[in-house]
Amino acid sequence: MARPADVVFTGGDVHTLAEPDGVEEAVAVRNGRVARVDSAYEIDFCTGVETTVVDLDGSVLLPGFVDAHTHMLTLGQSRVHADLSGAESQKEALDRLRTDAARNHDWVLGFGWDESDWGTDPAPRRDDLDAISTDRPVAAFRVDLHSVVLNSVALDRLRADLPSDEIRTESGEATGVVVESAVDVVSAAIEPGRERAGTLLRAAIDFAHEHGVTAVHDMVRQSAAPRAYRDLDAADDLDLRVRINYWADHLDAIEELGLRPNHGSEFVRTGAIKTFTDGSIGSQSARVAEPFADEPDETGTWVVPPAEFRTLAERVDDAGLQLAAHAIGDVAIDAVLDVLEDVGDPAARHRIEHLELIDEASIARLSAVDAVASVQPNFHQWAGEDGLYARRLGDERRRRSNPLGRLADADIPIAFGSDGMPMDPLYGIEQAVTAPTAAQRLSVTEALRAYTRGSAYAGYDENRMGTVETGNLADFVVLAESPWEHPERIADIDVVMTVVGGEVVYESRQ
Ligand SMILES: [Zn+2]
Known part of the structure; x- marks a missing residue:
């Protein structure tokens, strides 16, 4: 025996x-x-x-659940600072933020506010945050990480580095809201060092375990996280499987070191190269063909314009690396498909992140290029009749947002991730199973598979994890x-x- x-x-x-x-x-x-x-x-x-x-x-x-799209340092920050997710009013979010002011950090920070949960309460403004502190910098990140509100101290401290067209104003005055690449400036200013990053990641890992997550694909940008993960691994203190999806600004270093997908250990491995194309629906910056229903002049923003994206994608593909391209609006999704039809090596399993407004014609194109749909079932939380997407997109687009059922019908490989909104696979699976329309729904088995084997497949890991098999x-x-x-x-x-x-x-x- x-x-x-x-x-x-x-x-x-x-x-x-x-x-x-x-x-x-x-x-x-x-x-x-x-x-x-x-x-x-x-x-x-x-x-x-x-x-x-x-x-x-x-x-x-x-x-175990494999969360294919996470931001672990942000999750760690929200565990250690103020977690604003799930707050039911602006006041509740500000009260939680105030608790962080009582701690002894340089910055007062909050993460995950979502004004779409607040009825008629507006997003917070600079004045609201000035009421929390007038001598320390305060920053409150929106749930989608595409906008952040700053108090006056933070605005003054970062002003020289903030791109002026991404500072929102009203009658010439900064509202405190900054968007897109200005968010990166704020993120860089609060970026933890290597040791602090380890502490934050440990807090995030514990949270992941509480939610049944055994592996993550972590989107990492200009950060000490890769070193901190390897420090934890070397100290035998890493008990979550981590694939690091490096932001494109790490590409020079990755090419120089000759890193390829899967290089690493049992616990921390090299993943894809992550890049944006457009913004988000919540921040009205997704690139959409028809304007936003609640902002008739707005059709979104290129965070990385198509020509620049094409150059990057070709370089990633030539280097034998995997691409993970953020695309939410229909125009952005088509721009990514235009490129993948030319450069997509099917063996590379290039991934498109989010795909929220993919239409029928583009589903057929996606199926033909063999890319992975890396989607977030929890985004259906905004797809209800009175939800954020009804306001931003109108009823027709709201009902066909995140068409998980249609992706499954087309046999497109589906990986599920949370994007941290919140990290909770069971919540995401419930959203997939109970989504408003058949086009948006999956069966229980399909949804569980997307959060296990589907996400494993997106990380070339289907022979290592994602099923309980010998x-x-x-x-x-x-x-x-x-x-x-x-x-x-x-x-x-x-x-x-x-x-x-x-x-x-x-x-x-x-
Ligand atoms: Zn993300």
Whole structure:
């Protein structure tokens, strides 16, 4: 008989999420990998005196969630500073921001406000933040990271570096809101050093584990995060699988070092080259063919114009690297497809991030270029009848935003990510399953697969993770209840346990 297992998880419903989805009762783990998936009776034979036996007690074990689009440093910042997400009024957001002023940081920071949750309350302004501090800089980032509000101290401190056309004004006065590349200036000003980055990433990793996330694709820009991840890995303190998707400003360094996709360790690997094309719907900067419904003169902004994007994409493709291109508006999506039709090496699995307003013709084009749809099911939170997208886009575009069902019909590989709004795969899966229209919906199994094997595929990892199968990494999430039995309240299901490499990294019940 084979050597006994190191750990067995037994007495639950084990969904492999392979093709077809198999349901078993137990998993045996050896050397951090799945050794066998079978009935509790059979797995019992893998148990020796040294084997740790974890009783699943009727809960549901799935492959761990792979969040294909994250901003881990921002998540860490929101854990350590003020988390403004989910605030239900401007006052609540400002109250939370005020709690950070009581701490002893140089900057007072808040992350994740979303005025679309506030009824008639407007987005905060400079004056609102001046009321929090007049001697320290205050910055509050919008949930989509495409705009940030500054108080007067912060505006004065950064004024020389802020591009003047991205400082929003009203009758000649700065409102405190700055957008797009001006957001990068603010981000650079608060960028943590290597050691601080490690602390923030550790806080973000703990949060990921609490939500059943065992792997992330992290979008990294001008930051100490790559070094901090490798420091954590070297110290044996990295228990989340991280693919670093480097922003295009790192491309010179990556080419010089000869890095290729997947270079790295079991825990931290080289991923794609990330770039923008347009902005976002929330910030009215997505490049759209028809103007925004609530801003008839606005059709969005090129953050990276098409010619510049083409040059970059060709360079990435020639270097054998993977491209991850942000494109939200229909015009931006078509600009990316124009380029991928010319340079796309299908083996490269180039990815388009977001794809929110992809139309039928472009779905066919996307299918033909074999690129990955890296999408965010949680964005359906704005697609309701009275939601933000109804106001920004009007009803027709609102009902066909993020057409997850249509992407699935076209057999396009779908990777799910949260983009940190919020990081919570179960919330995203519920949104995918309960979306307003059939074109926007997936089945429970399809949505779970997109957040596991689909995201693994986007990182060339489908033979390492994303299903509970022999030989794969023993990365699991254990849920208190079955998502198939409660499709309308998947977000409320408790994560009982998160397992990485066979080790329990999070457990809700003591
Ligand atoms: Zn993002």
